[in-house]
Each structure stands twice: as C-alpha cells, then as structure tokens.
Amino acid sequence: MESDVAVARLLNNYAEIADRPIALLSKDRIWWVNESLCKLVAQAASGLLGSDISRLFSAPLVLSERRSMVSANHLRHATGVEVQCEVRTLPLSGAVWAVEVTVRSFYDQSGELEVFKQRFWTLADQVPVGIFISEVGLRLQYVNDHLAEIFESSVETLVGMGWLHRFLEADRAAVEETAIAALSGKKGSVTAQIQVPSGKRKRVHIQFAHVSSSDDAAGFVGTVEDVTDRLAHEQRLTHAATHDPLTQLPNRAALEVDLHAIVHAVREGSMQGVLVAFCDIDHFKSVNDNFGHLVGDQLLVEVSRRLQSACRGGDQAYRFAGDEFVLVFPDVVSDHDAMEIMHRLEKVMMPSVFLDYLEIKLSASFGYAIGMGAHLTLEDLLQRADAAMYERKSSREVLADRSEARYFGTAG
Structure with missing residues (x-):
C-alpha cells in the first residue's frame, strides 16, 4: 500500500516522468527506477533494483523526511565515467523518497568518451598486435585488421565463431578452455597452432582478459601475437647450443x-x-x-x-x-x-x-x-x-x- 501511495504522489508531481531520470528509494535501497535513469547510467533495471543507491553516486545523498533537498553530486556511468549532476530528493511517505537526477555536464563527458573511443579504434587498427572483443559466449564481436592479417582471413570470416575454426583440432580445446575461464573472471594465455587458407601453419600466443558489459554480461577481450618466427629462432638457438x-x-x-x-x-x-x-x-x-x-x-x-x-x-x-x-x-x-x-x-x-x-x-x-x-x-x-x-x-x-x-x- 505504501508503495502505491508513493508512486501515485510521484505521478502527480511529475507529469512527464518518462523524460526525467527518477528512482524511488526505500531505506537507501532502489525498489523502482524508470527507463530514463537506466539509460543514463547504462545499466539494466534488473541490475539496479534492490541495490544500494550509493553505488550510483560519488557522494552520499542528502535525505530529509520533511522537505525536498537539492545537492550537487557525480553520477557513475557503467563505463566508469563520472557525470556531474544535480540530485533532488523528495520525501513521499515514511522511509520512501523520490530521487530525480538533472545532468549538468553529460554531453561534455559523452563527447570526451566518444573521442576516447575513436582514439582506441584508431590505435587498435594501427598496433602490430591482433586485438579481439567478445560478443556473447565465445563469439567475437570485433577483430582488428592485424588479427585478420595473422589469420590470413577477412575480418568478416573471423567474427562470430569463425576464429575458433582456424585452430588445429589438437589445440582448439585449450583455446576454448582459456576463453571460458576468462568469461568467469580469470586472466589467462595459451599458445596454439592455426591453419591459414594458404595451408601454412602458424603458432600464435593469445592473451585473454575478463570484461563486463553494461548489463553485467560476462565477456572477454584479448590480443593475438604471431610467434612462429620467434619460436623457430629459439628452437634454432637451443639446437645450436645442444x-x-x-x-x-x-x-x-x-x-x-x-x-x-x-x-x-x-x-x-x-x-x-x-x-x-x-x-x-x-x-x-x-x-x-x-x-x-x-x-x-x-x-x-x-x-x-x-x-x-x-x-x-x-x-x-x-x-x-x-x-x-x-x-x-x-x-x-x-x-x-x-x-x-x-x-x-x-x-x-x-x-x-x-x-x-x-x-x-x-x-x-x-x-x-x-x-x-x-x-x-x-x-x-x-x-x-x-x-x-x-x-x-x-x-x-x-x-x-x-x-x-x-x-x-x-x-x-
């Protein structure tokens, strides 16, 4: 009943609720959040409900049981960027508050993030190392041009599950195990052989690192290095020494x-x-x-x-x-x-x-x-x-x- 009253009062106070980032709190816990706030922090509602509101802000919220309070704060985006904002807290009934967020510098921060992303993609396409980013499970969403050069294949044939098919059957299981371990949070690496379209076999060293998406889905990123010549040189040195x-x-x-x-x-x-x-x-x-x-x-x-x-x-x-x-x-x-x-x-x-x-x-x-x-x-x-x-x-x-x-x- 208390929650129904709170929502009713909120609807009366905000005619255009869908356009404003709003959450309802009960004893510092989020029990309702609208789509605007979810988009603002790039997180799903299911990941926010029941959590402590403090996870979204750099400073504690100012709450009063008698009147609304307005304070400056920083809202935490899922990417780790902190957005300057103004937070208004409004007591509704008992220990229930409405929290309304007004962004002050979102577009500036977003612009910086966009610049950073563009710089990353430029770097990823220029470095002499293969780079990949997962999509869902073991599927790849992105591979850079150098990784495609190592595999002597097009980018299009490597995204999805295509990259795994290039590994020799004897090594494929070890690659899959290391990738699955990365999904669960374990950093790892493996050296394996691939078969390229020309028929040549190469030895590559792959490093995996765990990442999480905005909806807390597990994923991984990593690098691929062609170590064929280096290992052959090391073998020649070892043979010469022995x-x-x-x-x-x-x-x-x-x-x-x-x-x-x-x-x-x-x-x-x-x-x-x-x-x-x-x-x-x-x-x-x-x-x-x-x-x-x-x-x-x-x-x-x-x-x-x-x-x-x-x-x-x-x-x-x-x-x-x-x-x-x-x-x-x-x-x-x-x-x-x-x-x-x-x-x-x-x-x-x-x-x-x-x-x-x-x-x-x-x-x-x-x-x-x-x-x-x-x-x-x-x-x-x-x-x-x-x-x-x-x-x-x-x-x-x-x-x-x-x-x-x-x-x-x-x-x-």
Whole structure:
C-alpha cells in the first residue's frame, strides 16, 4: 500500500516522468527506477533494483523526511565515467523518497568518451598486435585488421565463431578452455597452432582478459601475437647450443643433461640401470695429417651416422670431443647385453669408408661401464667408461673394465 501511495504522489508531481531520470528509494535501497535513469547510467533495471543507491553516486545523498533537498553530486556511468549532476530528493511517505537526477555536464563527458573511443579504434587498427572483443559466449564481436592479417582471413570470416575454426583440432580445446575461464573472471594465455587458407601453419600466443558489459554480461577481450618466427629462432638457438654443428649429434652439454636425468631415474629406482660406451677413432690424427681436415670432417660425419644407426629405441649417440663419441643405452644391466651392444658397434665400424678417391680402413676402440644402484653418479660413470675405452685402445685385448665398470655405482 505504501508503495502505491508513493508512486501515485510521484505521478502527480511529475507529469512527464518518462523524460526525467527518477528512482524511488526505500531505506537507501532502489525498489523502482524508470527507463530514463537506466539509460543514463547504462545499466539494466534488473541490475539496479534492490541495490544500494550509493553505488550510483560519488557522494552520499542528502535525505530529509520533511522537505525536498537539492545537492550537487557525480553520477557513475557503467563505463566508469563520472557525470556531474544535480540530485533532488523528495520525501513521499515514511522511509520512501523520490530521487530525480538533472545532468549538468553529460554531453561534455559523452563527447570526451566518444573521442576516447575513436582514439582506441584508431590505435587498435594501427598496433602490430591482433586485438579481439567478445560478443556473447565465445563469439567475437570485433577483430582488428592485424588479427585478420595473422589469420590470413577477412575480418568478416573471423567474427562470430569463425576464429575458433582456424585452430588445429589438437589445440582448439585449450583455446576454448582459456576463453571460458576468462568469461568467469580469470586472466589467462595459451599458445596454439592455426591453419591459414594458404595451408601454412602458424603458432600464435593469445592473451585473454575478463570484461563486463553494461548489463553485467560476462565477456572477454584479448590480443593475438604471431610467434612462429620467434619460436623457430629459439628452437634454432637451443639446437645450436645442444648439438654438434658438424655431425648434428647431441653434444657434450646435451649428454650431461640427458645422462643426469637417467642417473637420477636409476638412483630413484624407476630405471634398472644404464650402459655408457665411449668410442675413439683409431689413428684419426694421421687422417687429418695425411689427407687434410676436410677429409677428417667427412670421416667424423660418417662415423656419427654409423654409430647412430646402431642405436635402438631410447639409445642415443653423442659427440663428446674431437674424435671421441659417447653412446648411452638405458635399462642395460647385464654383461651379456653389453657384449652384444659392443659387437654391434664394432660391426658397423668394420666396412671401409670411401670418400671421393680415398678408401679409409676404419677402426675404433670401445669401452663401456654399467651403472646401477642408489649411489650411482654421473662423473664416476663417465670416468669408468672412458678408462675402459683407453684400456681397450692400449691393450686391444680387454673390451671393458668388467671388474669395476660392471658393478660401478651399486650399493654393497
């Protein structure tokens, strides 16, 4: 009944209520608001009803139970812009007030906002980064020209759900999950591959940020950067740092990283053991001295090819230094298996190497060490294998230091 009286008195006082931004309060809570005020603050009535009136103004309202009050204030627009206004509060009945807002500088603020928007769109079209703004759910409302260039597509084909169809199926789920997380307020990023119309694949890095619209609907904005060339460059740098430029085998630095992980696995018990073999090309210095370093380099390339061909599964050959190579065979723990591997390595080295008009009878010395147990260390494993190889090289009788290498690193 009280609300009916309040509305009746309001209608009597304001003949043209639809043209004035007006709200009715009950104990500081909004329980009725007209369309003019909703438009002024760019918010839906459903989002205002029941809320504290103070959320709309920068300063508390002046309320009197006896007479109307007029005060200067700032009205908060949904965009965050504060609009200068004059607020009139009129007591109706009990704890019910009518609030009428008269804007003093709305058009000036609106003009500044429009200028800001134009500057943003100009910037969005000029920056060398893809920019997108969502519409509803995962649908895009806006993409800038640079994003269209990255995807090698027109803007029209990317808005809506078209942008998602460009991602490879293996990466699409991760992109969707990151976008959905942004809708719920979580900032995130993901790197994924896209397929462009030319058939080329690109890697792009996408960043998402949460935003809310004037009606409190969840959305997101974000950027897209083409990182294809950068990642390829990083991969080339990583390869150069971990591979021998001549033979393209992993180098000594890569050996230490890989072998450290294997030794850790052996010590933790997730791997039974590991066999490490050293290989040294016999009389390599005489090849360089007699035929030149170019022939020596060609010989090293051929040796590396043969050694890698003798590796199986998780085995790997490395160029250690000069004419020395190291081979790693995970999960090899018996002398029988070790001898089979050594015979296989010696077999691939037996055929002569033909380089242009030269025939080089190739021979190499091998030595190995098997590491097992919780006390295994990388340094001792390499030292034992190296010592076994040099003993083989000097005696030509002992293939491996079986007395120490076989049980190296084991406990008890």
